[in-house]
Amino acid sequence: MMGKSGKMDRREFLGLLGLSGGGLLLGWLGGCAVDPVTGRQSMVMLSERQEVEIDRRQAPHIFSADYGEVGNPVIRRYLEEVGRRLVRVSHRPDRPYTFHAVNAVHMNAYSLPGGTVAVTRGMLVELSSEAELAALLGHEIAHVTARHAAERAAQGALANIFLAGVGALLDSGGAGRLVQDFGSLGAGALLAHYSREDEREADALGMEYMVRAGYNPEGMVALTRILVEKGRERPDLFAQMFASHPPGEERLQTALRLAAERYASARGRPLLRERYLEHLFPLLRIRRAIHIMQDGLELMSKRRYREAENAFASALAQVPDDYAGLLMMAKVQLAQNRPEQARRFIDRARRANPTEAQAVGLSGVTWLMLDRPREALQDFVAYERMLPGNPDIVFFQGLALERMGRSREAAAAYQRYLNSGARGRKARHAWQRLKEWGYL
Template sequence: MSLTRARAAIISAATALVVLTSGCATNPVTGESQLSLIGENEERQLGQENYTPTIQTQGGRFYLDPELTVYVQEVGNKMAQVSDRPDLPYEFAVLNSSVPNAWALPGGKIAINRGLLVKLEDEAQLASVLGHEIVHAAARHSVQRMQQGMLLSAGMAGLGLALGDNEWGGLIMGGAAVGSQLALAQYSQSHELESDRYGIEYMVEAGYDPQAAVELQELFLELSEGRSSSFLQGLFATHPPSQRRVDENRRMARELGTGGTRNRDRYQQMIAEAKRLQPAYDLHDEALKLAGEKKYQAALDKVNQALKQAPREAAFFATRARLYDAMNNPDKAEADFDKAVELYPEMFSYRLYRGLDRLDKGNLQGARTDLEASAQVVPTSIAYLRLGDIAARQGDRNKAAAYYNEVAKTDGELAEEAKRKLSNLR
């Protein structure tokens, strides 16, 4: 998505929020009348335009096991067909993140992390998670939050969102930040209870045992009380568990009756490869933590161990490349950046980091190609700033100024650098 189109989408949504004349519509799930400032076409457009950028900023697709994605799509589509909005253009993605989480964007764009899938026991539990997210989409919960101004206030103030917890993180700009805000913002208790209730109804309609939903809420509440760190930064941050949710799920299951499909054997078969690879991802997660502490050699040792177990994982090569850069080994860094891009060429962050690496080496054309490819998927202030530098070095002052202007509208150190460089151009 171009930054211009992204900003246009944000301005359009913001304008909708301040329109003096408001309309009402019937909630397609609950049947209740509610404020409706964002129409169905805009709702679908929001989801469509933000789905890929949000997937990428949340870890990218889990491409090492395509059969798992097909399976999740199969279960998701089965649940979507019994929903109150089966006509939405639903999509289901499996993300390459160890953080246990799932999210839904407007228009039925849904994702579930590898880190949550490996925690589930059977297909009925998967159906419970996906059904819950389908209700969030069908009942327009994200749209309602936007209308209440919970997201756009942050969005119009620069739309900066950290990609990581250390100096390697860029800043997401424009509409891509809206998608991430939608995916990561906390739902209200009323929205969670609503999604639990109708999600269980969808489960029963699709032939699944509603007891699976009760079990999940019991597990989540237990984990939240134990302060499980991975769940705290993932599922619990966006979908806070509570005793009330457990009680309501139990009541719903009793009313609807237990019994139905669980499909444990099939689920375990489909998740087997992800579970086999999990120790490699655990090593990689440890490497990222060590890298954030600047313990580069220890981090490198962990990544090398991870690569022995998963030699086709692009994320491991990208991390090792960044470690080699930090350890002043540019040749090895270049080779690993190339390998990461070869394995997952669509991933914006790999093109971004390789572009920055090429720029450091004086390869202006190669850097420009990578940075433009990265920014086309997810606009970042670091990519725009360095594209401005490249344009300035190539004598294109107008293009340099255009890039610097975009970054200057954001916040932080990069914005200040862009302002200084704009001043020097004049």
């Protein structure tokens, strides 16, 4: 990994900023069982205690990758209220469900095995009624009750997230390959890939739950129509997010049929538009800025960095203290190999949300790019205090110590990183250093 001079060259260093792909825990495999909700055999299951433990360990990292939770307490309480109403009529009402709004601007919702459910700002601003929100949350609750999320977890599908995926900063000497893995779509996107059969089951159960809870099934029809229309508007982003879902038109026709036949008697119920608009007003009033940030994400995914920068600048003119917007602007600066400019936006993000860890970790990476390992180490240590349990942060502590010439302390960090079970390029680097320094 080192050149003839014994020093790491720029390409080798930047290559180490890539995300290692392994899971954090997820080694629990059970036997084949029949799921009581779906009636089909499930090849891999976790105990309920293990499901909850996955949520406890993974959810904080996934939320941070999605730029943290929305701070507005009215929105938080509202999601909990609607979610609890659905949980009470679900097949697994005893699970410790929690409901969260996260700051990511792409359209997504996801659930973890133990009952953690999250919805992005980008999704919430597209809805217009509580019935639509109930359909969305019902779908995610169904993934939990049918144990789809547990199956995915047991198969290793939950990734070890660092900084929304610090990502492939470099592929061949420039910083242009940073963007997609750098968190354009965030960690929740990694959880969106169930089988098409799982998605069909979640749609059906979600509609069942919302009707049982007293909602109008037209909420599911409207939600599905939104997804179809947005998929046409942004086909590239939706191809990444919803590749495993059944075709949108199929889902829409199924929802229409179920609403007209099985749940026809519930179609006269109110959609509760006013309640939704009242509770979501703090987000809906910045909907235009969120849409512009979505434009920036789409441009980033196409590596049109200058245009993405302009989009984020336009959004930040409307919401200058938006934490997610500031960090996305920092990332597009890094994509153009401008770490000094990125620092300005990272510093603003840290002032906007001083308790959220992603900006702290991204700050450390930027200091490494500027060859200032001492400052980088301070940030990585601070990150670990704020959000412990991320092996990649331990690796970057080792890398900063190595670049400071403190090989003994670097070796301890690298050993701790390898003890986490990490694999891939960073693990090979850590192992090679330990071998060169006589620790192996």
